Amino acid sequence: MERYYQEEIECASLEKIKEIQSEKLVKQVKHVWEDVPYYRKKMEAKGVTPDDIKSVDDLHKLPFLSKADLRDAYPYGLLGTPLKDCVRMHSTSGTTGKRVVAFYSQHDIDLWEDCCARAIVAAGGTDEDVIQVAYGYGLFTGGMGLHGGAHKVGCLTIPASSGSTDRQIMFINDLSATILCCTPSYAAYLSERMKEMGYGPDDIPLKSAILGAEAWTEEMRKSIEKTMGIKAYDIYGLTELSGPGVAFECSAQTGMHINEDHFIPEIIDPDTEEVLPEGSVGELVFTAVDKEAFPMLRYRTRDICKLWREKCPCGRTHIKMAKPMGRSDDMLIIRGVNVFPSQIETVLLNNGYAANYLIVVDRVNNTDTFEVQVEMTPEMFTDSIAEIEAKQKTLVEGLKSMLGIKAKVTLLAPKSIARSEGKAVRVIDNRKLH
Amino acid sequence: MSVKQISVFLENKPGTLKKMTGFLAGHGIDIRAISVSETVGFGVARLIVDDALSAINTLNENDFIANLTPVLAIEVPDEAGGLDGLLAIFSELEVNIEYMYAFSSSRTMAHAYMIFRVADTKTAEAKLTGKGIKILSQEDIAKM
Numbered sequence: 001m002e003r004y005y006q007e008e009i010e011c012a013s014l015e016k017i018k019e020i021q022s023e024k025l026v027k028q029v030k031h032v033w034e035d036v037p038y039y040r041k042k043m044e045a046k047g048v049t050p051d052d053i054k055s056v057d058d059l060h061k062l063p064f065l066s067k068a069d070l071r072d073a074y075p076y077g078l079l080g081t082p083l084k085d086c087v088r089m090h091s092t093s094g095t096t097g098k099r100v101v102a103f104y105s106q107h108d109i110d111l112w113e114d115c116c117a118r119a120i121v122a123a124g125g126t127d128e129d130v131i132q133v134a135y136g137y138g139l140f141t142g143g144m145g146l147h148g149g150a151h152k153v154g155c156l157t158i159p160a161s162s163g164s165t166d167r168q169i170m171f172i173n174d175l176s177a178t179i180l181c182c183t184p185s186y187a188a189y190l191s192e193r194m195k196e197m198g199y200g201p202d203d204i205p206l207k208s209a210i211l212g213a214e215a216w217t218e219e220m221r222k223s224i225e226k227t228m229g230i231k232a233y234d235i236y237g238l239t240e241l242s243g244p245g246v247a248f249e250c251s252a253q254t255g256m257h258i259n260e261d262h263f264i265p266e267i268i269d270p271d272t273e274e275v276l277p278e279g280s281v282g283e284l285v286f287t288a289v290d291k292e293a294f295p296m297l298r299y300r301t302r303d304i305c306k307l308w309r310e311k312c313p314c315g316r317t318h319i320k321m322a323k324p325m326g327r328s329d330d331m332l333i334i335r336g337v338n339v340f341p342s343q344i345e346t347v348l349l350n351n352g353y354a355a356n357y358l359i360v361v362d363r364v365n366n367t368d369t370f371e372v373q374v375e376m377t378p379e380m381f382t383d384s385i386a387e388i389e390a391k392q393k394t395l396v397e398g399l400k401s402m403l404g405i406k407a408k409v410t411l412l413a414p415k416s417i418a419r420s421e422g423k424a425v426r427v428i429d430n431r432k433l434h
Numbered sequence: 435m436s437v438k439q440i441s442v443f444l445e446n447k448p449g450t451l452k453k454m455t456g457f458l459a460g461h462g463i464d465i466r467a468i469s470v471s472e473t474v475g476f477g478v479a480r481l482i483v484d485d486a487l488s489a490i491n492t493l494n495e496n497d498f499i500a501n502l503t504p505v506l507a508i509e510v511p512d513e514a515g516g517l518d519g520l521l522a523i524f525s526e527l528e529v530n531i532e533y534m535y536a537f538s539s540s541r542t543m544a545h546a547y548m549i550f551r552v553a554d555t556k557t558a559e560a561k562l563t564g565k566g567i568k569i570l571s572q573e574d575i576a577k578m
Binding site: 376377378381382383384388392409410411412413414415416 | 476
């Protein structure tokens with residue numbers, strides 16, 4: 001039997017969802033017009049007033065916000081409430097430029113934790129569960145977001161935070177943790193470490209994991225699920241909108257339901273900024289209709305993915321989003337070709353290598369060099385150099401057919417690529433392009 | 435009886451081989467023979483040691499990828515034509531050699547030893563023994 005945290009809204013009819021969205025949007029636009037001069041100026045420049053926004057169908061009339069706006073308005077320029085009503089801030093890791101700071105009122109924290117609670121229940125969580133939150137606690141949203149959600153569900157929450165791998169494994173085993181929350185790359189590392197320590201899938205008490213905060217592939221999911229004997233669920237979010245829980249996967253594991261009563265999604269063409277029809281691949285844009293302190297309207301995520309509605313076997317009616325192909329900032333342009341690290345990961349896993357890899361790009365004599373470094377595994381190693389070279393060649397061909405350009409593949413010693421406890425570093429770009 | 439050769443994956447980086455020999459030395463493992471083959475990007479070291487199991491465990495514990503490969507260790511008279519005479523028998527028996535390398539022992543001055551990797555170790559072993567060739571066992575290597 002499928003369980004829900006907020007069944008009435010998670011399984012509401014499309015009409016009901018639209019009605020909620022419209023009502024909240026109209027209110028939110030008024031709030032922003034009155035309280036956020038930065039956005040009001042943008043609306044004025046576009047010739048839009050709150051009177052033009054009568055329902056969710058008018059969403060496309062509003063101006064966009066982008067990361068550049070967050071930079072311009074840093075730190076308090078987009079605040080929607082007086083500081084006395086803000087109770088917390090979080091910040092991004094700043095991996096792609098300047099840190100983003102986001103603010104929350106108590107109401108904002110509540111709705112964010114509700115979203116995380118929905119994700120935990122969808123991953124099979126109940127008040128009987130022991131949940132280990134191995135996302136970083138602190139400025140990063142992952143730790144405190146899932147922590148708050150776990151409290152709402154009533155799970156026993158282990159605030160392990162990131163790092164101290166052997167201690168993580170000790171708590172999982174000693175306290176019989178049933179749900180793990182962390183980044184997919186850290187889950188892969190934990191599963192690798194547990195395998196080394198002799199734990200088979202049946203020895204590990206975990207039943208599921210809620211993994212997010214970075215791009216990962218279906219192949220990586222399969223490998224984590226098999227090694228730990230669990231179900232691994234994807235969770236999506238971004239600090240600008242609150243944190244994890246903007247969208248989450250259900251038991252069907254075929255895309256993530258967006259909490260669209262709080263976050264209205266659109267897909268646009270990143271170049272023309274035109275809204276694309278449902279099912280098209282484009283840039284994901286969100287309007288947070290409930291947030292008081294940091295009310296993002298039409299925020300461009302730079303994530304490339306698609307949206308669709310379907311009758312989901314889990315019973316939830318909210319629109320689904322595909323796993324983002326990668327953030328448009330993660331995308332590399334090598335010899336004029338778009339390359340996403342997730343594509344490389346797919347090829348590596350399909351060829352029997354582990355998801356521990358590094359992409360090294362450089363420019364020599366005005367030509368891009370493109371190297372994929374991957375660790376040798378005991379399964380891939382044989383005494384025959386010819387056989388290793390043949391496998392290496394197959395990998396080069398696999399990459400070429402996926403990406404359209406040739407990469408040099410370098411095999412490294414095991415554990416020579418640093419394991420990440422948070423977001424994995426996958427790319428070293430030595431080109432001096434800026 | 436074939437001998438257990440240890441094959442080790444080596445990243446192409448200064449100091450890798452030293453790191454490997456360091457762990458072996460630290461565990462008192464005596465290397466009887468070694469051959470290193472390299473390609474553009476990586477290398478494979480092949481070793482015959484006195485204690486193969488303890489060597490492979492040490493290497494695995496220290497994050498080296500290593501496996502065991504059966505090879506034939508054969509005594510060759512240390513004189514002109516010694517190897518040629520042995521290879522004549524390989525040729526006659528149609529035993530194909532994938533790779534080979536040599537080692538010597540200070541205790542048996544009259545003989546050199548050759549390590550042969552062949553496709554089908556068991557069949558080759560039977561054929562060669564039938565021709566009166568002495569094939570060394572793991573115990574022989576340990577005792578050397």
